[in-house]
Amino acid sequence: GQQVMQIPQYQHVQEGEDFTTYCNSSTTLSNIQWYKQRPGGHPVFLIQLVKSGEVKKQKRLTFQFGEAKKNSSLHITATQTTDVGTYFCALTAYVGGTSYGKLTFGQGTILTVHP
Amino acid sequence: DAGVIQSPRHEVTEMGQEVTLRCKPISGHNSLFWYRQTMMRGLELLIYFNNNVPIDDSGMPEDRFSAKMPNASFSTLKIQPSEPRDSAVYFCASSFVAGGTPGNTIYFGEGSWLTVV
Numbered sequence: 001g002q003q004v005m006q007i008p009q010y011q012h013v014q015e016g017e018d019f020t021t022y023c024n025s026s027t028t029l030s031n032i033q034w035y036k037q038r039p040g041g042h043p044v045f046l047i048q049l050v051k052s053g054e055v056k057k058q059k060r061l062t063f064q065f066g067e068a069k070k071n072s073s074l075h076i077t078a079t080q081t082t083d084v085g086t087y088f089c090a091l092t093a094y095v096g097g098t099s100y101g102k103l104t105f106g107q108g109t110i111l112t113v114h115p
Numbered sequence: 116d117a118g119v120i121q122s123p124r125h126e127v128t129e130m131g132q133e134v135t136l137r138c139k140p141i142s143g144h145n146s147l148f149w150y151r152q153t154m155m156r157g158l159e160l161l162i163y164f165n166n167n168v169p170i171d172d173s174g175m176p177e178d179r180f181s182a183k184m185p186n187a188s189f190s191t192l193k194i195q196p197s198e199p200r201d202s203a204v205y206f207c208a209s210s211f212v213a214g215g216t217p218g219n220t221i222y223f224g225e226g227s228w229l230t231v232v
Contacts, residue, residue, distance in 0.1 A: 099212060
């Protein structure tokens with residue numbers, strides 16, 4: 001099945017610094033989703049990107065989908081302690097051309113923010 | 116609106132015992148997923164159902180694991196017998212999948228934290 005490589009695995013930043021995590025696939029993606037999991041919590045949907053070159057913003061978070069639809073990034077400007085958690089990208093997986101909703105998750109990037 | 120409801124939230128059990136985890140998906144959702152999360156292996160999909168039918172159970176680690184979805188509002192994941200290496204957080208998640216829609220949001224429950232000693 002489709003695989004995605006997410007980097008870095010860990011990122012430690014000082015509060016106020018920027019943060020970026022990347023997801024890369026060897027195959028063209030139909031769409032990509034991003035989720036955030038707070039420590040001790042569960043993954044929560046952030047956003048979905050569908051179009052080539054798409055850029056979406058949520059306050060200090062900027063999400064990009066590559067022109068070739070093979071990579072994506074999540075950038076946080078001026079991190080805050082509330083940004084702490086694990087950020088996952090996720091791909092739609094198809095079974096015989098049909099999506100039953102299955103998502104394949106990247107390994108996640110664990111973000112630590114030092115005050 | 117109630118989200119995905121899982122029980123128990125925490126369970127500590129002795130090796131060899133049977134463990135049953137329960138899940139109530141969001142009303143109206145037609146796909147249900149069981150994930151397992153550990154530090155070593157990350158977030159793994161164990162099995163998923165669509166319209167109560169198991170679609171893919173290739174992620175189920177061993178025959179000790181089984182899952183059922185008798186109706187649209189309930190699913191169970193059973194481990195029998197349990198082993199210490201089964202200790203993990205087990206998430207149930209649900210989604211509404213409409214044909215032709217490019218992707219769908221998955222909603223996770225709060226997880227069942229299992230410790231097998």
